Amino acid sequence: MKPETLDSAENLTRRNFYVGAIYAIGALIAAALGMPAVAYLLLPPKAQKADEWIDIGDASRLAPNAPTEMSFRRNRVDGWKVISEKSTAWVVKTSDNRVTAFGPQCTHLGCAYHWDETKDEFVCPCHNSLFALDGSVKAGPAPRPLDRYDLKIAAGRLLIGELRQPGERKS
């Protein structure tokens, strides 16, 4: 057996083949593991979301232009669990009898806001975001109007569905 020397052209080609093959095998294995891993971590789970409407109360009890905080329990799919949790909505009936239900969190950083009757606005205590009766931003750092629940009224009862950001389309 002759000793390996780098100057022989044959040895050099062979060496290049070895190095190329090592890199190719490494790349293939990295791809075969990496692509499923990315799909596993980033693609949403095949959640079987049931469209459900939750009865949160009597629609006739709402006074015009006086937001009411209504609480209810809803089931939420959280990974491998379905959890029943308490949730709230700020429900507003405007003078033209249109009803809207806002999600209870400020759109800035998720603090709970409340209705200030004296000033007729929603006030977030964290960074002083102010929202008008229709959910639009009046002042402060909030980047977008308040989120809204899908809402319908059936037989005088308020039924709410999913919480959506303004402009988000129904699926």
Add this chain to the structure above:
Amino acid sequence: MRRRWDRLSAWLDNRTGVQTAVRNFLYEDIPASSGWHQVFGSVAIFLFLVQAFTGALLAFNYAPTPGDAYNSLRYILTEITAGRLIRGLHHWGASMMIVVVVLHMVQVFLYGAYKKPREATWMAGVVLLLVTLAYGLTGYLLPWDNRAYWGTVVATQIAAQAPLLGPYLSRLLGGGGAVGVVTFARFYGLHVLLLPPATLLLIAVHVYLVRKHGVAPAPEDELRPAKKFYPQQAFKDAVAIAVAFTILFLMAAAVRVPLEQLADPTDTLYTPRPEWYFLFLFQLLKLFSGPLEVVGSVVLPGLAVLALILVPFVDRTRMVNVTRRFAAAAFVVLAVIGWGGLTAAAVLTTPKEARTETVDYSAPTDWMQLSPQELAGVAYFRTENCIACHVVGEHGTAVGPDLTKTAIHKDAAWMIQHFKRPSLVRPGSSMPPIQLSDSQLNSLAAFLLKLNSKNATALDNAPEFAAEGALVYQANHCGSCHMVNGVGMKVGPPLNGLSKRQTRSWVEDHFADPQRLVPDSVMPKYHFSPKDLNNLTSYLFALPE
């Protein structure tokens, strides 16, 4: 560009020394005789990295407490994209790792590479083999299904038998002999917190020792110039890794790893069986009984490990060529025969499971929620081969309409008319009439009304025994007295949860003569064919509680 790269590289090397270190590592001198027989160590390290990677991914969607563990694993298998693949890689990777580590050991043993001055390298390797087995033992419990639970019950009982140390070991593994939350936490902690760093440390020691003493040369290597590890031997290692990974990936993609039902400590019918690589120990145990049992469970395995560790001190002869190491070869052959014989005996003596039908919980089990009538409809749907012309979920041929959408605008009456004379209800239809009785057509219609695009695949998973069992249930009008999933009458007891109340043999005897077991029962006697009896009982036992 090239020059800028070189400068960056030189700077990095100057500040960290990383290039020099890698170069020193790769351009290691290895004996001229090195070759394909020395690839197993690299493959083992590669498989360890795959296990660490897939294990971390699994941990991202896994809740390590009993019950939640099972549900979160089901979530990984049924809801997460590539979840089944990742779990498959981890499951089969464990088996493959055992195979490769043992092959590595056999190679070193055959070549006598453990001889002076490499005794410590060998002993670190033996400990690594034990660590690999410890992963298998602790990981076996983590799915928390019946298989995991009962396998671990046996393993912890064996540990408790150890002379002197038994009670302490038992307490260390989670106390009082029972496998529960504490045992689970300890196994999980061992599997993910203690063993991986221990493995890394041992691999570091092992590889350091290999480098310190060099790869073991063959006797004729003294006269030949050494080679470099990179790139020729590295290439051979890479090819071996590629082969191992290809096999692993294909197995993970093609062989479905089952998930049994949630661990049930009250199950009296379950026959626990360990993972295949522990079967020989399991069988060895059976050769000893009474006070000698501890010999098979603890003493012999302990002596075997001790013997393995002491191999380099027992065989202190001079290094000879592998082809002349007859004693070593004979020893390996004997070990293989012994291991193979015990494993084969264990496989052959595994009783045919009392429960002949098992449900695969690693797939959606929505079919369990169907009423017996709807489930019988699944059976007719299959026997009438509706799938030949209709698309349902992921299967079928699109000659006729998609049946997942018919329920929206058709009712049962229309369907039954249509089944009987398709062309009468829908002129021009090329569908042949279905030759079934009215009540059978009712079942088929009930199933089709239940079907939608969301549950199609899940319902398609209904196992054969359940659909057939539902047929028997319907044909014998069991629903006239009993209730299943809220459908039926309340004359007799509801059948959900039957598996928790009665044993299978009780239920089968009860069919034949109810009054013998329940004197004031009004249930008539039923004499089913063995097949019908099996299907019906399996179906009833698979019902959700």
